[in-house]
Amino acid sequence: MNTRSILRIALVSALVLLSCTAVSGQKKNKKIDIAEALSGYFTPATDEPATPDTKGFIRRWLLLEPISKPNRSNTVFTDSYIREAFANEPYEGMFTTLPTDGQKVKVMIEKQAPVNLTAGRPMMPTAPAEPVFEKATLVWHALDSKLFNVKLFRFATGLDKERYGAIFEAYTVVECDEDIENVRMAVGSNSASMWWLNGEEAVILSGDRRMVMDDCMSKRLTLKKGRNIIRGSVINGPGMSDFCLRFIDEAGKPVRNIKISCK
């Protein structure tokens, strides 16, 4: 083996290692170009702050790779069920600390069998009698959604992660030049979800939900001058997961004089 061969092997090994660390998760890692994998629905977030779209929808989000939580039906998502499910902090500090793009975290997940996509029209695999849990490494991704509704399902499929039976965690930062009073957080999600503004619960969408623009709204809130942190959790069994979120003022107009970032 000559020097060139050794160098080539070393280079390939480094690239493989690099790709593994970038997309580590519940499934065995393989090289995925994030921008390429999500290109139909997302682009990587830039360093420049974003603004809401023309209807006020916030499209820049930090998304954590889906946390496997098998559910064969979405009819179980009662208020108490999702409150309990979302009260379980996936890793220490997640509820209180804004994650960063590319941050890897270790999360306890419930294992589920892979979905069979080819055999006609298969149903969700039957869950084992006793749930099996394991530690998994998941990654946060800072992304700009190409659509007003953030397609969590395509986020999952693009990264080859759990597409059904999952909890999705989301963060974004809203920056205001001054206090904006009497606004409401307006959310739609598929399926159930909960949303917090600066650590305070703002909106809950329980039940077997469809993604409907302005499905639920918070009470009147104040977006304070400076940084406001929004956190959301979305849970789904079978079906397509997504959400949309915007702020609406007292006149029913979308709030657009804000800046959006992931930092």
Next chain:
Amino acid sequence: MKKILLTGAVALLSLFASKTVLAQVGAPFIHDPSTIMECDGKYYTFGTGGGGLISEDGWVWNSGAVRPGGGAAPDAVKIGDRYLVGYSATGGGLGGGHAGRILTMWNKTLDPDSPDFEYTEAVEVASSLVDEDCDAIDVGFLLDPSTGRLFCTYGTYFGFIRMVELDPKTGYRLEGNEAIDVAIDCEASVMMYNNGWYYLLGTHGTCCDGVNSTYNIVCGRSKSPTGPFIDNVGRTMIEGGGKMVAAPEERRFGAGHFGRIVLEEGVEKASFHWEADLDLSGRSTLAIRPLLWKNDWPEVGELVAEGTYEIESVRRGYALELSVDFVRAQGGMRGFGRGGDQPNVVIENQKLEEVAGDWPEKTPIRISDYMNRPHQKWSFVAVPEAGGYLGGPYFKIVIEGTDRALTATADCELESAPFEGTDAQLWRVDQLTDGTYRIMPKAVPGCDQPLCLVSVADSTPTLAKFNFNSDNCKWNLKHYKGL
């Protein structure tokens, strides 16, 4: 004790009677019914899994319709003298792959006993891949009455509802036609055209969960057949918008898979299924309800419930009544402003026994000021053995507490006579698209024309041809009191 038992028995009978009014009769069990088609005097609807229901009169339904191919959620449309039937070759399931195929096929008749009954080979007109943002099932047709174009929508909660255009001559996809995304997060879509508007209807909520199914039918509308379809608060259906068309009833849940039937101007019906009918073991059943239009928005009305009503003419606002002596009620004239220091007393309404003693066995019918008098209170009671019509049973209409039945006479007029169950005493009651009612005898003696109750003068009723554009032909059912 005997009285208590009798009262209990009457209550039970009333309960049974009201149940028979509100559900289709026979074995109307179906899921995802196709739009109801009329063929040679019978009605047909097809369901998921193959087969379907047949009805002779539109009220009593039983299995017997034949549709090959199995699969899910068919629809049907009559084009010329043929029927185009569509279905999807795959069948539901949010948790797996989503490869689906929409197929269409023709038949000259829907009567499986006809020698002409033969389906053509099914052809694929749309499809979805295993993992794209669409699931090609739940076909719905619109033959645009304004242009003759044939639109086909399909899809489920999995991604977009899509629309393609078919050739109404062949049932094939138009060459070069590209599918358009028209909605998200719904299923069982279908389009309608009415008064210059195109409507896209879809079913939201939870399917296939029996009595816990939250299925409901919503719509958006557009001036263009390709959308965007916008709801009543300005949301497109691509944004998840939708205005309610059909919601649950007291004993029936999970309205889904809409179909529209236009019988004539002003008389329309909506067909769909209930995911669960509590009076029919919680099974999935066929529903037929009046279809109303309010400010150019569709809305499913309710079947006429058994009970006692004022029959109010839309023409004048007067009430249908027996032509008997007006008997002055107790209470008299109390003067204006005098006796103000006296305590208030409750004066009871006039009672039947106070006035009915002198009524002749048969009386003419007239229309007059509504005063909540016994000769103005009409009880609608279903007559199950008389069958029904599309979406309702025949009723006898009698003065409350009596056997004095509204009766059509041989000279096309009206009288009250003891109820004998003749066709002249059985009434079809259709809620019209504007929310008023048409009231028709099952038959008029010696007359082969369908006639309806008409206010020919403010105070004079008769039987005449129905004209939706005349208030003379319309009635309100008011001051309902359940039996």
